[in-house]
Amino acid sequence: MEDPDDSTLVEHWTDEKRRERYQYYAREKYEFYKAAREVAFKANIEYGKWLLASGLVVHGGAIYAINAIKDGSKPTLMHGLLVGAQWNVAGIVFVLIAGLSAWLNFQYAAHIYNDWANPLMVYKTDQFPEDSNKADPVGATRLLSIFAGLLALWAFVASAANVFFALKSAY
Numbered sequence: 067m068e069d070p071d072d073s074t075l076v077e078h079w080t081d082e083k084r085r086e087r088y089q090y091y092a093r094e095k096y097e098f099y100k101a102a103r104e105v106a107f108k109a110n111i112e113y114g115k116w117l118l119a120s121g122l123v124v125h126g127g128a129i130y131a132i133n134a135i136k137d138g139s140k141p142t143l144m145h146g147l148l149v150g151a152q153w154n155v156a157g158i159v160f161v162l163i164a165g166l167s168a169w170l171n172f173q174y175a176a177h178i179y180n181d182w183a184n185p186l187m188v189y190k191t192d193q194f195p196e197d198s199n200k201a202d203p204v205g206a207t208r209l210l211s212i213f214a215g216l217l218a219l220w221a222f223v224a225s226a227a228n229v230f231f232a233l234k235s236a237y
Contacts, residue, residue, distance in 0.1 A: 074192040092188045099195070103179035110172030114165055121161030121218055125154040128225055135229075137236070146232020150225040157221030164214035171207035178204065 070078040079085045132147045132154070182195035 099183035106176035118165045125157040128154045140236045143236035150229040153221045153225035157218045160218035167207045167210040174203040
């Protein structure tokens with residue numbers, strides 16, 4: 067006959083203190099995973115709004131400013147301003163990539179926490195979450211978002227440098 071203390075069902079364990087400790091720990095983990103799932107959902111919305119709004123405003127405003135200082139009678143100025151505008155369009159693309167990858171990051175995290183927030187883990191030891199995935203989509207999308215954000219920043223700096231150089235050359 068099987069030893070009840072080796073059972074995956076916690077209620078079969080003979081040591082009441084061990085059962086209480088396990089259930090306390092498992093319930094705390096379960097509550098943490100539920101809370102983390104909710105935070106991931108909320109962060110997904112807030113971070114996405116902030117990232118898209120700020121990035122698009124910065125690069126869109128720069129394109130508007132470049133358009134306001136153009137002077138068709140100065141070809142070198144126009145070329146420099148055009149290159150600056152191209153850098154800002156690239157920056158907008160990088161902001162959108164960063165926003166998409168950040169959204170995917172929070173989606174993956176919420177999915178993982180949703181899987182891990184399993185109430186059965188409080189009563190069955192074989193239901194405790196394990197991270198058995200070979201791939202790390204949360205880490206990958208986090209890095210992609212960071213790099214795309216840095217490239218968007220670089221595009222803004224490159225645009226500003228081109229515009230300042232064009233203005234300096236033209237005047």
